[in-house]
Amino acid sequence: MRMKKQSSWLRWLLFVAISAALFVIIWVAWSITQHRSIIPGVSTLQSDTTVSVGLRTAPESLDIRTQEGTAVEQALLGNVMETLVTRDQSNTIQPGLASKWTISDDGLHYSFTLNANMRFSNGHTLDANDVVWSLQQGVNEHYLDYDQLTNLTAVENDGANTVNLTLSAPNPQLLRTLSSRAGIVYDSQANPDYAKAPIGSGPFTVSDYQQGSSLTLQRNEQYWRQQAKSSQVTLRYYADDDSLLQAVQHNDIQLALPQTAPDVESLSADPSLCISTGMxxxxxxxxxxxxxxxxxxxxxxxxxxxxxxxxxxxxxxxxxxxxxxxxxxxxxxxxxxxxxxxxxxxxxxxxxxxxxxxxxxxxxxxxxxxxxxxxxxxxxxxxxxxxxxxxxxxxxxxxxxxxxxxxxxxxxxxxxxxxxxxxxxxxxxxxxxxxxxxxxxxxxxxxxxxxxxxxxxxxxxxxxxxxxxxxxxxxxxxxxxDFIIAQSKLDGYTTNMTTHMLPLRDVATR
Known part of the structure; x- marks a missing residue:
């Protein structure tokens, strides 16, 4: 009798083990097909959703080092290129590629600690050498906005994760300047065609650029932190606001940023649209x-x-x-x-x-x-x-x-x-x-x-x-x-300062 009981328990344990194994196999297969993480606690991706955004002003070039105007910043900053520090929706300085920093009491010495395990979209490591090289290149080549790095006398790295800046006199605008194009960190080991296919460390890469017409961004699978929720975001440029608004009403685009105030009353009657305003x-x-x-x-x-x-x-x-x-x-x-x-x-x-x-x-x-x-x-x-x-x-x-x-x-x-x-x-x-x-x-x-x-x-x-x-x-x-008109099914878009910064990492359809 005792032998039979043991045999019964063994069969039951074997059944449970086989069932659990089958469940894990099925779950892993489903996670892969849905592009989801199979490790609890690791960033989860949505399926391959695509989003189109309608804008008015197209960048004449993607070379953010030399191309004037806010259109190139709107398209690339925070999306393809990243900066040493960033700004949030309240225009407050926040960590970026640097996780933290200290400033001396006399305002003449800044020390930035970089995040660990950062890399560019081509797989190259991003470290303090790239930060130093980027700042030196910008100053020496007179790239746009680098003239705001006033009083800067020395840029040095202390190992792979620390960058030190020395000033001859205080510059209380320095952190804000480093949140703009002057704070972009470039790959010192790469020489891309910045006008058409720049390389950065952001959540997207440039997959297609049609000057004056469209810019297609693809999810950067090499991104060093939480990846983009949409696999592709296309920026489409329109000659006038009427065409832009028609496109969002017809769902040709899911997000529209008109230059002038739209006819809010008529658009509000459309339940498929959500109208927001930002500072x-x-x-x-x-x-x-x-x-x-x-x-x-x-x-x-x-x-x-x-x-x-x-x-x-x-x-x-x-x-x-x-x-x-x-x-x-x-x-x-x-x-x-x-x-x-x-x-x-x-x-x-x-x-x-x-x-x-x-x-x-x-x-x-x-x-x-x-x-x-x-x-x-x-x-x-x-x-x-x-x-x-x-x-x-x-x-x-x-x-x-x-x-x-x-x-x-x-x-x-x-x-x-x-x-x-x-x-x-x-x-x-x-x-x-x-x-x-x-x-x-x-x-x-x-x-x-x-x-x-x-x-x-x-x-x-x-x-x-x-x-x-x-x-x-x-x-x-x-x-x-700023006016933002979105399809009601769209989430994750920002509303403030959108002419300068339009972060797209969290934008996706439900």
């Missing part, structure tokens, strides 16, 4: 020519013009306005402070202040306006003409003409867009397109750049921004918002 990095302002030959070299004329323009009503009427503002910076910028009420709309105050100038001195104001903002330009021109002694000659122009004329000082006022998260620096020199000069204000900016830590930098930048607004260096109207 942009672009603001709209009335720029004053403060050169010596312009009336706006006079502080009173600048202030009177600010009282004459109803920025609050303009912002509330514009579908692309995130918030009304008369400040110099915006919530995503260092040193932000809301200065909305500094120059409230007051026609009587404007008229009284302009009355100090003779009509012959006021004369005719040449008002340059981008073609796409012609309607807003008309509104501003009418307000200025009604509340001052100006005759306003509004002239619509393309972006290239507008920039050339502003640079040469061939304008009195201009409706202008500024794009960037530290662009208040444009008022720090009389050589800028605004030709603005004020010794105490510009000394405040120099003082901000001398800060040895981020808190002091933010405080000093705030003081500089206050002086700029109080001196009416320009008339800031509103911050633009």
């Amino acid at each position: 942009g990095t672009e603001k709209v302002l009335v720029a004053f020519n403060s050169g010596t030959d312009s009336i706006f070299s006079d502080e009173q004329a600048r202030k009177a013009a600010r009282f004459a323009i109803d920025a609050a009503s303009i912002a509330s009427s514009r579908s692309d306005a995130r918030t009304g503002t008369r400040r110099t910076d915006k919530p995503l910028e260092p040193g932000f402070e809301d200065l909305t009420n500094l120059f409230p709309y007051s026609p009587s105050t404007a008229s009284s202040m302009f009355s100090y100038f003779s009509s012959s001195y006021l004369g005719t104001a040449t008002f340059l306006v981008p073609n796409e903002y012609a309607d807003l330009g008309q509104t501003i021109a009418q307000q200025l003409q009604s509340n001052s002694g100006f005759t306003v000659d509004m002239q619509a122009a393309d972006d290239s003409t507008l920039h050339t004329r502003m640079q040469s000082g061939d304008y009195t006022l201009a409706l202008y867009t500024m794009d960037g998260t530290t662009d208040v620096s444009a008022f720090s020199s009389a050589d800028s397109v605004f030709h603005y000069q004020n010794g105490s204000t510009q000394d405040a900016y120099t003082n901000a750049l001398a800060a040895t830590n981020d808190k002091d930098y933010q405080d000093r930048l705030n003081a500089y921004a206050n002086l700029l607004s109080q001196d009416a260096a320009s008339h800031w109207l509103y911050v633009r918002k």
Whole structure:
């Protein structure tokens, strides 16, 4: 009887073992077919989903070292190329290829510790040698944005995982600069065609590039951390917003980023679409020519013009306005402070202040306006003409003409867009397109750049921004918002600063 019981238990154990083995075999086979990890706790991939993204501005080249404009950054940063440090959706500095860093009390020494086991998409190891080589190449070859690495005197590695930077004087913008194209780490052992097929360490590789038309990104199977959720993402470029919106409505693309505000009401009626807005990095302002030959070299004329323009009503009427503002910076910028009420709309105050100038001195104001903002330009021109002694000659122009004329000082006022998260620096020199000069204000900016830590930098930048607004260096109207239109089944996309950064690693359809 005892022998029979033992035999029965053995048969039962054998049955359980065979069943478990069969289950493991079936599970492994299913995991492979679904492109899923077979090891618990390891990053899981979705099946081979593909996503198409619709954009307006195509990069003329993929060589991010030399190609100007934000289109190439939008396509490559965080997707194909990675930087030493990064920025999150709040524009706060975060670890990137460097897992951590230390800064000396005097702000002159930075030490970066790199992540372990990093590699480029071609399989080459990414280590401190590549970081040092990339920074030296950028400075020596004068690649774009490397001029912002001011005061840098030495770049050295201490072993394979540590990079040390030495400065001759503090540069509180250094970390932010290293989160842009100046912080990209390139493969020192490779020489790819950067214009068409750049090599990076990001979650995607470039598999196809049709200049002006499309850019196809393929999942980087060599990626050193969590891999992309979609096996392929294609960026498609459209000539106008109407074509872009039609494409997302027809599901030709699953994500659309129009340049202008879409007809939200009609799109909201479509249950297959999800419409989001994000904080942009672009603001709209009335720029004053403060050169010596312009009336706006006079502080009173600048202030009177600010009282004459109803920025609050303009912002509330514009579908692309995130918030009304008369400040110099915006919530995503260092040193932000809301200065909305500094120059409230007051026609009587404007008229009284302009009355100090003779009509012959006021004369005719040449008002340059981008073609796409012609309607807003008309509104501003009418307000200025009604509340001052100006005759306003509004002239619509393309972006290239507008920039050339502003640079040469061939304008009195201009409706202008500024794009960037530290662009208040444009008022720090009389050589800028605004030709603005004020010794105490510009000394405040120099003082901000001398800060040895981020808190002091933010405080000093705030003081500089206050002086700029109080001196009416320009008339800031509103911050633009980004529009993102997605198929409802799409997940993982970001909404802030999308003209500069469009991380795609987590984007996938459900």
